[in-house]
Amino acid sequence: MGKKRKHSETEAAAPVKNDDSAPERPKRTLLGWKDKKEDAEETKAASVFRNKEKVLVTCSRRISFRYRHLMLNIVSLLPHCKKDSKVEAKSSKGETLNELVELKGSSSCLFFECRKHKDLYMWMVKSPSGPSVKFLVNAVHTMEELKLTGNHLKGSRPLLTFSSNFDKDVHWKLLKEMLTQVFGIPKEHRKSKPYHDHVFAFSIVDDHIWFRNYQISVPHNEADKVARGGLDKMTLVEVGPRFCLNPIKIFGSSFGGPTLYENPFYVSPNQIRALEKRNKAGKFAKKIKAKTRRKMHELSNPLEPDEFVDMWKDDE
Amino acid sequence: MSFEDDFVEDDEMNMIDDEVASDSEAESLSDSDSDNEITEKLAEPTKTAVYNRDGLLDKLQDISWPEDVDWTHKLTVDIEQGQAVDVNDDLAREMAFYTQALEGTRQAFGKLQEMGLPFLRPSDYYAEMVKSDTHMEKVKSKLLYEKKQMEETEERRKARDNKKMAKEVQSQKMKERAKQKKDEIESVKKWRKQRQQSGFSEKGAGDLDLEFGNGKSFQRGGGKKRPGVSPGDRSGGKGKPTSRMNNKKREFRDSKFGHGGRKGLSKQNTAETTNDFKGGFRGGKAGGNKRQKK
Numbered sequence: 001m002g003k004k005r006k007h008s009e010t011e012a013a014a015p016v017k018n019d020d021s022a023p024e025r026p027k028r029t030l031l032g033w034k035d036k037k038e039d040a041e042e043t044k045a046a047s048v049f050r051n052k053e054k055v056l057v058t059c060s061r062r063i064s065f066r067y068r069h070l071m072l073n074i075v076s077l078l079p080h081c082k083k084d085s086k087v088e089a090k091s092s093k094g095e096t097l098n099e100l101v102e103l104k105g106s107s108s109c110l111f112f113e114c115r116k117h118k119d120l121y122m123w124m125v126k127s128p129s130g131p132s133v134k135f136l137v138n139a140v141h142t143m144e145e146l147k148l149t150g151n152h153l154k155g156s157r158p159l160l161t162f163s164s165n166f167d168k169d170v171h172w173k174l175l176k177e178m179l180t181q182v183f184g185i186p187k188e189h190r191k192s193k194p195y196h197d198h199v200f201a202f203s204i205v206d207d208h209i210w211f212r213n214y215q216i217s218v219p220h221n222e223a224d225k226v227a228r229g230g231l232d233k234m235t236l237v238e239v240g241p242r243f244c245l246n247p248i249k250i251f252g253s254s255f256g257g258p259t260l261y262e263n264p265f266y267v268s269p270n271q272i273r274a275l276e277k278r279n280k281a282g283k284f285a286k287k288i289k290a291k292t293r294r295k296m297h298e299l300s301n302p303l304e305p306d307e308f309v310d311m312w313k314d315d316e
Numbered sequence: 317m318s319f320e321d322d323f324v325e326d327d328e329m330n331m332i333d334d335e336v337a338s339d340s341e342a343e344s345l346s347d348s349d350s351d352n353e354i355t356e357k358l359a360e361p362t363k364t365a366v367y368n369r370d371g372l373l374d375k376l377q378d379i380s381w382p383e384d385v386d387w388t389h390k391l392t393v394d395i396e397q398g399q400a401v402d403v404n405d406d407l408a409r410e411m412a413f414y415t416q417a418l419e420g421t422r423q424a425f426g427k428l429q430e431m432g433l434p435f436l437r438p439s440d441y442y443a444e445m446v447k448s449d450t451h452m453e454k455v456k457s458k459l460l461y462e463k464k465q466m467e468e469t470e471e472r473r474k475a476r477d478n479k480k481m482a483k484e485v486q487s488q489k490m491k492e493r494a495k496q497k498k499d500e501i502e503s504v505k506k507w508r509k510q511r512q513q514s515g516f517s518e519k520g521a522g523d524l525d526l527e528f529g530n531g532k533s534f535q536r537g538g539g540k541k542r543p544g545v546s547p548g549d550r551s552g553g554k555g556k557p558t559s560r561m562n563n564k565k566r567e568f569r570d571s572k573f574g575h576g577g578r579k580g581l582s583k584q585n586t587a588e589t590t591n592d593f594k595g596g597f598r599g600g601k602a603g604g605n606k607r608q609k610k
Contacts, residue, residue, distance in 0.1 A: 049385050076446050131375040143447060146458045153437065154446040160392045161420030167394070170372045177380050180392055187389050195437040196391075196428070201417040206403040212413045216421055220436045231425060236417055239446070252371060260372050264365035 051186035055081035056106040058097070061088060063114040069142040070120075071112050073241040076143075077213070078183065079155035079191035082106060094255035101127045101254070108182050109254070112137075119269045122245065124178055125254045131174065132254050135245040136269070138208070143240040150215030150237030152198040157185045158213070159196055163203035171250060171261045172204065179209075198239060207265055209245040214238050387427065393420040 057075050059068065063086070075083045082104055087096060101109045108130070111123040120140070125132035141148065160183065166176040179202055185192050201212040214236035250261040381389070401412045428435040445452075 049382060049389065051381075051389055126379050130379050131372075144451070146455050149455050149459065151445050151447045151452060154444045156437075157391060159421055159424045160390070161417055162392060162394050163397045163416055164394055165397060170369050170376070171367075174372050174376045177376060180390055181379070181381075184389075184391060193443055194434065195441070196424070196435045197437050199417045199421050199424075201413050201420070203397070203413055203416055205401050205409060205412075208403075210409075210413060212417065214414070214417045218425075218436060231422055234418065234421065236414060236421070250372065252375065258368075258371070259366045260368045260375065262365040262367070 050188075051181075051184075053080055053108065053181055053184075053186050054104075054106040055182055056084055056101050056104050056109040057081045057112075058084040058087050058100070058109070059112040060114055061086045062117060063112060063120075064117050066140055066142065067112060067114050067120045067137075069144060070137075070140050070241055070243065073143045074110065076154060077158075078185065080186055080189050081110070087111070097125075097255050098127070101125070108178075110182065111255075116270075121248075123255065124182060126178060126181070127254050129253055131178070131260065132251045132257070133175065133178065134248045134251075135209075136248055136266070137243050137245060139242065139244040141240060141242040145240065148238050148240035148242075150198075150239035152215045152239055153193045153195065155185070155189075155191050156193040156195055156197050157187070158183070159199040160184055161199060161201050165204045166202070171247070174250065175209065175247065176202075199236070207246075207263070209247070211241075211243050211245065212238065213240060213242075388431070388433070391424065393423050395419045395423075 055078055057071060057078075059071050063071075071083075075081055084100065084104065087093070087100070097109065097111060107127055109123070109125045109127060111125065113121040113123065115121065120137040122135045122137050123132060124135065160180060162176055162179075166172045183200060196216070198213060198215050201210075201214065203210050215238075216234060216236060218231070218234045246266060247261075247263050248266050249259055249263070252258040252260050395416045397412070397416070401409050403409060425435065
């Protein structure tokens with residue numbers, strides 16, 4: 001198994017870990033590490049930062065049409081992603097995917113796994129040693145729905161809005177960081193378009209992350225200023241897609257590793273279906289029980305004989 | 317721990333259900349003898365859920381970008397959430413998301429404006445959009461269709477109201493006319509009486525102080541008019557409304573499936589074709605078949 005790691009990838013991975021310890025962190029640039037110039041550029045360190053995020057988007061086999069369209073929508077939203085062919089659903093999924101990610105030289109991965117043709121799980125993974133999250137995806141509405149009427153430039157950088165409860169707890173903060181890096185298009189990416197005409201909204205409601213994508217329409221004349229009061233006339237039109245993520249587990253490394261977080265409120269859809277079936281099955285048993293109860297009750301409290309029973313007996 | 321384990325562990329743990337997709341009823345799997353009560357328990361019994369805060373913080377440090385990165389790289393805005401939104405109330409939930417996005421854009425635009433960066437698309441900038449033009453056409457036609465439906469229902473309602481009004485007005489008019497007729501007859505009778513009483517003196521016909529109305533009675537039909545009925549309408553305005561309605565359906569179906577009619581009429585002789593000796597469509601497939609036979 002020849003692992004074709006690009007040289008820059010390894011160097012990109014290495015200093016990330018030394019982030020907190022090394023004060024003079026060699027910044028990632030397109031050409032490698034400018035260690036020699038580091039002293040001179042230390043003051044301008046931030047300007048040399050380049051977001052080299054690349055996302056690999058794949059799915060498993062036997063994925064249904066709605067989820068496939070969702071995946072394609074996400075591919076069109078993220079110009080810094082690369083779509084790959086379907087992955088065989090074998091037990092060694094983790095290793096295969098890790099290899100695939102390294103092969104393609106991506107720094108993160110979105111893997112859509114559809115089980116039983118009904119449930120969609122989404123893995124969001126930072127490579128090579130990053131944390132990985134497994135989500136259950138609900139409430140999917142794709143961009144093709146005619147009710148979602150907005151439209152925006154393909155590849156324009158979105159504004160990302162997060163609700164404030166992302167800062168309430170550590171795991172939400174981690175998720176926020178991962179979402180920013182995956183869904184935020186790198187600044188001077190060659191496929192990105194210049195203006196900002198859409199906005200993503202991530203909010204946490206009921207311990208689920210809800211995603212919405214809106215087109216911004218503002219009456220304006222110039223490209224870098226809004227007319228006074230124009231901001232009040234701003235309207236948002238929904239573009240789509242829409243989905244709701246339910247985090248299941250967060251692992252320490254990509255597609256596996258030690259579990260860092262488990263969602264205590266998560267019930268797998270299999271369990272839910274089993275419960276419902278059991279409830280339905282219980283109906284008959286309950287009926288029988290109720291019958292026997294009634295019988296026992298009748299036996300123990302016999303009715304007094306009715307005084308009107310013989311009233312018409314002699315009237316033939 | 318592979319990611320297959322979560323299914324195994326879910327069975328072991330007593331977890332409640334807060335899934336959006338399902339009903340919120342759950343039963344702890346260890347209580348097999350209880351009547352299926354519908355309870356929502358907290359996550360307390362699942363204290364076995366792993367929550368490695370330090371590990372999470374470590375990973376966060378690992379992956380996060382350096383602190384002093386320009387905001388333009390991240391483009392994130394955090395919005396305060398006002399109050400807890402009920403998940404099941406669709407409208408409130410969507411409103412909350414909408415306001416969050418709106419607030420976020422306002423703040424972001426403010427920042428971008430300060431930085432002097434262009435952020436609004438000029439009207440002459442044409443580039444590939446994320447939804448194709450054909451798709452947007454479909455969206456537009458659907459919106460137009462919905463608008464038309466609404467307008468039509470409005471119109472129908474108005475027409476119904478107008479009809480009611482018109483009926484009332486008409487009944488009023490009929491009453492008036494009947495009254496007028498009665499009055500006229502009464503006045504003629506009075507005049508006759510007067511003449512009788514005054515002994516049939518020949519004072520002259522000009523002594524009639526009657527009014528013969530407005531001359532309307534000399535018109536054909538006695539001045540009756542029915543609005544909304546054209547003179548050529550032989551059904552008298554009472555034609556079936558359904559025949560008018562089905563025309564639309566018929567027209568649409570015709571345009572889609574072609575014009576019907578009896579079978580086999582298309583090749584019969586008509587007035588034009590009998591006199592048409594040399595013209596018409598010749599050759600083509602018919603000629604080709606003959607060639608193939610040989």
